[in-house]
Amino acid sequence: MPAQTFTISQLAKEFDLTTRAIRFYEDMGLLSPARAGLQRVYSARDRARLTLTLRAKRLGLTLVEAKDILDMYDSPRDTVPQLEKFLGVLGAHRAQLEAQMAELQANLAEVREHEKKGRATLVRAHKAAKAASDGESTPDTTTHRQ
Template identity: 55%
Template structure:
């Protein structure tokens, strides 16, 4: 069975469980650059790999600019050490941001619990 070297927008949308609109968004952002066969978009292996990386970055909560920067690095020179260092920096910054958000959420939940307790005590005192 020959390996597929090109995909339609529908095939990629099915494979990655996303909408064609999402793929067109990444095309508008310059992350994928499909060829045209008449009115149809034709995606090559590079486009598929870039889309996969973009979706992974999105799942991690990275900003579009960070995703684009990382993807563009993979198109650069073959030395991956600078790419990996930059990726680690981005991941560390993102982790710190998420940990700060988690602390904020935990503080808010603690305050909510205290307010709920106070409300219950006031209601119990009226009973």
């Protein structure tokens, strides 16, 4: 049974990518298609690596980090160092995301406080405008110039 292969157009359509993006992943060393003349022929391994690359991107990893992790799994070495590296990268990324989330939460709290103060100021401004308009509707006979 022949191994399944894919064209760049097939992968682009399947993963909703441009062919340029796939060629970029190839240039980064994430994919290694065979050549049939000028045409790229992607293997099931390339397809799996593309799937994992896109998953790594969704997790916020850089392409270099994704490549390092994928390349570790290609080597015949023990899986312990590979898993340790993977967990180290994920742990560092999680810490970065948690720090960003804490900063966003602090910013959100500050925005809410400004909104609260702005609303209170608006209520006072409406009351002042209403009082001023009520005062203008009655003739002012107390001020005369001499």
